[in-house]
Amino acid sequence: MSLLQVKGLHAHYGKSHILHGIDMEVPEAAIVSLLGRNGSGRSTLLKAMMGLVPPTAGSVTLDGRTLSGQRPFDICRQGLGYVPEERLVFPNLTVEENLAIGVQKGAPGAHRWNIEEMYDYFPRLRERRGIRAGYLSGGEQQMLTICRSLLGNPRVLLIDEPTEGLAPRIVDVVMEVILDIGRRGVAVVLVEQKLTIALKVAQQVMVMGHGELVFLGTPEELDAAPDMRRNWLEVA
Ligand SMILES: Nc1ncnc2c1ncn2[C@@H]1O[C@H](COP(=O)(O)OP(=O)(O)OP(=O)(O)O)[C@@H](O)[C@H]1O
Numbered sequence: 001m002s003l004l005q006v007k008g009l010h011a012h013y014g015k016s017h018i019l020h021g022i023d024m025e026v027p028e029a030a031i032v033s034l035l036g037r038n039g040s041g042r043s044t045l046l047k048a049m050m051g052l053v054p055p056t057a058g059s060v061t062l063d064g065r066t067l068s069g070q071r072p073f074d075i076c077r078q079g080l081g082y083v084p085e086e087r088l089v090f091p092n093l094t095v096e097e098n099l100a101i102g103v104q105k106g107a108p109g110a111h112r113w114n115i116e117e118m119y120d121y122f123p124r125l126r127e128r129r130g131i132r133a134g135y136l137s138g139g140e141q142q143m144l145t146i147c148r149s150l151l152g153n154p155r156v157l158l159i160d161e162p163t164e165g166l167a168p169r170i171v172d173v174v175m176e177v178i179l180d181i182g183r184r185g186v187a188v189v190l191v192e193q194k195l196t197i198a199l200k201v202a203q204q205v206m207v208m209g210h211g212e213l214v215f216l217g218t219p220e221e222l223d224a225a226p227d228m229r230r231n232w233l234e235v236a
């Protein structure tokens with residue numbers, strides 16, 4: 001059985017029907033890239049899994065336990081971590097205080113991270129550990145947001161466009177960190193606009209179109225499907 005299972009998930013914003021019955025499975029330690037054009041519903045899918053947009057039908061289960069219907073905080077405590085698109089730091093707290101706030105016991109069976117490991121991933125954060133997070137650059141705030149989510153010791157980490165707006169050098173670092181997260185047994189669902197990165201890190205690729213999954217396969221299979229890329233990914 002897969003670690004994370006999503007079945008028949010629907011979500012609405014008011015009367016707008018956004019997710020139309022998503023089925024997806026994430027095996028243990030797998031990195032899954034979730035692709036699609038702007039507005040296809042990728043962020044909404046992550047938010048629906050987290051309970052931030054309560055699903056109107058369907059279920060989300062982690063390790064056989066039903067998460068859908070619970071509050072975001074409880075979902076998080078049971079092992080689903082989330083890095084939102086917008087960087088969420090406490091601007092008046094230092095880098096280290098922001099990290100300390102993220103530390104949670106984590107779900108049983110989860111890899112346990114510590115703050116030193118975060119500094120090893122991103123030495124820039126170690127250099128700036130005593131600085132208030134509000135003074136960090138956008139890229140540094142992004143690193144901090146990722147680290148804070150990792151310190152919650154999730155079984156599965158949902159990451160929404162982590163490399164958006166980052167300098168190419170930092171993009172490579174973030175990519176390496178995502179690969180390392182997978183090597184430590186934590187599954188990742190990655191929403192990533194840069195196709196080369198999405199295909200490089202993932203074992204599995206899903207493409208969304210208009211709130212439905214339109215493709216599920218390996219990066220190689222997507223590479224070999226130019227129609228799929230033309231119809232659902234490339235900007236017309
Ligand atoms: N808070 C909201 N209220 C109403 N509609 C929303 C809201 N957030 C998103 N939508 C709509 O839901 C649809 C899916 O949006 P979503 O943010 O999930 O897309 P996405 O694939 O993440 O794309 P991108 O991040 O590039 O915008 C879009 O049509 C969007 O306009």
Ligand SMILES: [Mg+2]
Pocket residue numbers: 042043044085160
């Ligand atoms: Mg989005």
